[in-house]
Structure formats: C-alpha cells, structure tokens
Amino acid sequence: MGLRILNEALSKIVNAERRGFGKVELQPVSILMAKFLNIMKNRGYIKELEVLDIDRRGKIIVELNGRIKDCRALTYRQDIQVKDIEDYRLRTLPTRQWGYVVLTTSKGVMDHERALEKKAGGKVLGYFY
Template sequence: MVMLDVLSNALMSVKNAESRGDRQVIIWPSSKLIGNVLRVMQRYGYVGEFEYVYDGRGGKYVVQLLGRINDIGAIKPRFHVKVDELQKWEEKYLPARQVGILILTTSKGVVSHLEARENRVGGILVAYVY
C-alpha cells in the first residue's frame, strides 16, 4: 500500500498516542520535514525529547510525549500564506488567541506562525497543534 502523506500519518500517530495516554510513540517512515516539525513542537513544549533511529528502511523517530496536545493535524492542501494573512488562518485552525501554533515552511526553515510574523516572512502552511 502506498503512503501518500507521510507528515499527516506521523501527526495522526502522535494524536492517537496522546489520546490513549501513551508516553512514547514511534513514527515511521521518517523525513526531514517530520524532524523539523517535531523540533518546532519541542521548542513550544508540545513534545519532549525525540531521536532519529536509522533502521535501514527509511528510519524512524522515537518521540516522548508530554500529554500537552489536545489536537494536531496536517493542513491540506498546503496553502501559500503571506505574513499579513496569518491572522485569518489562526482564526480558522486555532481555538483561541494565543493558544496553539501553526507550523509553516518558509525560506528561513520550518517555523511557527509567531516566528514567521516576527521575521516578517510568509510561507506554506504545513500543520497546526494546540
């Protein structure tokens, strides 16, 4: 069976593990985008430590969960967003002001919407978490 969206599958694995109350989840197959998204989530305290394990078949991430995620998901299609339009997308995907983050890919790398606004750079919406 073909896996169409690796990021979406990874985020659903995290969401399902959080809802079960697990303290750890294994995400496979891995990609650089998944690693960068996990790094942003770790910076904001949504996940704990994570490590990449190379197994010869695409690798996997072992992620420690902190129990702080209420909802998480990939944004499809991946919308192109200007920095002035971020407020509109916050209202659409996040439950309230200053709750959660949108994750974007920009020319500065994978960042949250707060960092994108601070750096005055737009990008492509990838995921949300709160």
C-alpha cells in the same frame, strides 16, 4: 508524499496521547517531519525527540507529555502572506492563548510567531494545539 507521511505521523501522536501512552515510534520518516516535531518540542508540546538514521529506513521516537489536544498536517499546501497569518491562525486554532501554525518559508520551517518576527510568508504545513 511528504505531507501524507507527516499527516500519518501526527495522527499517530494524537491517538497515542488520547490513549495515554508515553512514547510513540514513527516510521517512515522525512526531514520535514523531523523539523515539524522539533518545533513542537521547542514549544513544549512533546518532551523528547530521538531521530534514528533519517537517511535510511530511519525512525523517530517521540516521548509525549500529555499536552497535545490536536495536531494535523494539511494535505494541500496553502499559500499565506505575512499580513494574513494572524487571520489564518484565528480561523484555524480554537483559542488565542495556545497553539501554533507551522509554515514553510524561504527562511526555513517555522511557527507563525517566528514567521511574523522575520516577516516571512510561505506555505502552511499544519498546526498543533
């Protein structure tokens, strides 16, 4: 269920970017979605992220900066080993220069660069560029 919520939220963000909106309100939310969006914020793809009451019916307000071309969550969790991360990134992302694959590992949710640094494989959640 968490990946369906994440997939809907990411498609809302892409649609708002294409229409030129400055903010998006995402509801329903999950902790996994908050972690995914936090990675996007740390990498400079979104300006600000405001999480409001994630325990209850909460919502997340995302301030966009016009940098996102596409972001998607995989509806199936695909296992990936450390040695295969670079090959997967090259197949999934359109270019070597930008974009990130987000993984959930035993060491937490992280992008592919941190996963390579920590030598941690896991399951692919999605990607953004």
